[in-house]
Amino acid sequence: MKKIMMLVMTMTLLLITGCSSEGQEGEEYDLAVPEGEIKGTLLLPEGEGPYKVAIIHQGSGPTDRDGNSTIAGDNNSLKMVAEKLAEEGIASVRYDKRGIAESMPLIESEEDLVFEDYVNDMIMWIDKVEADDRFDEIYLIGHSEGALISAAAAMEREVEGFISLAGVGERASDTLRRQLSTQPDEITELIEPIMIELENGRLVEDVPEILQSLFRNSIQPYMISWFQYDPVEVYNRIDSPILVIQGDNDVQVTVDDAMILADASGTDPVIIEGMNHVLKNAPEDVEGNLETYGDPDLDLHPNLMSTILEFIKD
Template sequence: MKARIFLTLLAFLCLHQAWSQSGTTPQGTPMDLVTSTGTIKGTLLLPTSSKPVKVVLLHAGSGPTDRDGNIGPYQNNSLKMLAEALYAQGIATVRYDKRGIGESKDAGKKEEDMRFHHFVEDATAWVQKLKADKRFSKVVVLGHSEGSLIGMQAAQQAKADGFISVAGPGKSADQVIREQLMPQPKMVQDIAFPILDSLVAGKLVPDANPMLQALFRPAIQPYLISWFQLNPQVEIRKLKIPVLLVQGTQDMQVSTAEAQLLKEAYPAAKLVLVENMNHVLKPASADKAANLATYSNPELALSPTLAQEVTAFVKGLK
């Protein structure tokens, strides 16, 4: 499959096939969330202040993306950089490895037992934990990519003070997958689309074609069924809080049209299109090879507009 399909679909679906993590210990103070299946490990960056500060909970994107925004060999440190940029502006952040990923690996369930709502429950518990912490005056949820849908549900359920979607799809996941399969040969579509139809209908497909095992292996299908039932346009309407929508114009995985759909569903939201920002929140060109190179460049700085807009939104909350 093409690079775009690899980076989206395989990242979305390889929930428990994470690579080993390496590198230096993330900066900040360890912060944990204890769950019934294990401890979820996070990092708190807390600016020095004599008063409570606003805090942003950062929820990473799809698949085995860790708290810093990295997927195995694709080290870009996007979420780590965003956390540090907000820290410099006096805003606290908490970012964490999802269950089954990185230092939270032991909290993971078996792949066949995972459902989308498990990630929502974790994010909701984080928001509740932060709201109960007297060091924080406001709690904002920021979800990147798949984390946008998780974050908007957690923000609604735990009554966060604000929500930020960064590169969040505006369509249901099955529709996103269909669109990303359109450039593939018709043979691939003819195999994949009926499987998608069955999963959307809540029916397992035990004999999925081996060609598409990475996407539709039996163990991942229950998770997909739970995920496909959710429509971001429906979920975002449930929010009654300030919302910021941020989308890069050079994102090869999520188009600006997706952000427009979320804006139409929640007209009160502020929509910011960041020129030349790609899916890993870095400046990039339309050249695919150059764009993809940023996914594994941890030295390349974030798009400055992103941190500016997030900072302004958080500081503007009353």
């Protein structure tokens, strides 16, 4: 079961729990919502504005605005992206999604959360930034599950561009099936009936104990809503320019995912050799690869930011 959880930790673990956000740099920049405030950080570059600005959305699970997770560890990947953008004259907004870290009070229980909550939050962030006269061009950067969230928001609001980092090309249910396909037959036979029910919008009451961490009752409303989104359909409906970036040493999302997303958006994907899921240069072996998830001092892959900056500055 430990192996199962490691494979899908950024896919389905939405634990409502704290996550370190200490040592944030930049200006406190929060979004008012009916339940309270979504806590964010604005990092401004030196010089006079108005600035180009990127709104950064992290991946799934208990992952904070810096890209750090209470499960996978601290890697500071998204904080590094923001800092390197600032060095190049580009502002950024990154935030703790509702239910996580400093935005934890917005969600009392997992069962109160659905995928559209995150999409609507991103739309409100776009509106907030657009109304701020310090900025003139808005870009969205979404990592992993955050790529789909950002893409869904980009369907609803016009932005200057959208960058998909390690975005998944299939419906979440199909990706979950793929990730679990190497498990013993007795496990996959238990999983499939549950998946079918959730895909059809129905809650499953009697989940076997061995699968509770994946399909517990409180997480099922989120999964039902998430499974309805087809990334191909979403990316195909975005009018803004799209950049699809994928590392070939990613043990959670594949190059095939990037090819699917790029084809849907009519672009060529950028495949970065040696880059893993947390945007670091990593070895091919799984154990060594996963060790980088908890290394906040390891810099981003050297080819990542040049690719992002070329797109934004073009």
